[in-house]
Amino acid sequence: MATVYSYLRFSDKAQEAGTSFARQKKLAEKWMQLHPEHNLDRTLKMTDLGASAHHKEHLELALGDFIAKAGAGLIEDGSILLLEKLDRFSRFDYQEAWELLRQVVKWGITIITLDPQFEINQKNIKDIGLMIQVMATFFAAEHESEKKSERLREAWNFRRENVSRERKLTCKSPAWLTAI
Numbered sequence: 001m002a003t004v005y006s007y008l009r010f011s012d013k014a015q016e017a018g019t020s021f022a023r024q025k026k027l028a029e030k031w032m033q034l035h036p037e038h039n040l041d042r043t044l045k046m047t048d049l050g051a052s053a054h055h056k057e058h059l060e061l062a063l064g065d066f067i068a069k070a071g072a073g074l075i076e077d078g079s080i081l082l083l084e085k086l087d088r089f090s091r092f093d094y095q096e097a098w099e100l101l102r103q104v105v106k107w108g109i110t111i112i113t114l115d116p117q118f119e120i121n122q123k124n125i126k127d128i129g130l131m132i133q134v135m136a137t138f139f140a141a142e143h144e145s146e147k148k149s150e151r152l153r154e155a156w157n158f159r160r161e162n163v164s165r166e167r168k169l170t171c172k173s174p175a176w177l178t179a180i
Contacts, residue, residue: 002110004038005046005066005075006082007089009058013050021049024084027114031082038080044069053091054142063089067100070107077108085115086134087141094138101134 006028010020032040044066051057058064069075081104083089089111090097102125105111110121124130
């Protein structure tokens with residue numbers, strides 16, 4: 001029997017209106033139902049809503065807190081960090097992500113992902129096939145985030161270049177501007 005820490009994250013506050021959180025929560029609940037021998041921890045905050053994994057914002061919030069506690073020996077050896085996907089853990093540099101994941105596993109935490117299904121633990125962390133799959137997943141997540149950032153930057157540059165009296169940059173007024 002292990003304690004399970006189910007981590008839920010999405011990158012942008014705009015996603016709160018979508019299904020990301022509900023989808024991740026439902027998958028975690030389903031996994032817990034299939035594994036009733038484990039206990040879900042409800043004491044730690046394990047959600048980072050609107051925290052970028054590309055810019056490591058989540059490492060300053062709930063996931064970072066969990067990792068710090070694991071490193072300090074405050075998370076019981078044999079506990080499980082449950083993730084929807086590996087990109088919930090990282091979208092930053094894939095090599096740094098691999099090193100961080102290895103360190104968490106070294107502290108006795110098993111990492112389980114639901115899509116695709118991975119179980120990464122102290123017994124299999126040195127498996128070259130698993131390492132290649134995990135690093136390839138981290139690499140793809142990092143590059144997907146970079147592409148999205150570039151597209152967004154290009155869209156805003158296009159908007160700025162095409163501003164006129166007839167075409168607004170945005171319909172929001174600056175925060176410092178108030179109506180009289």
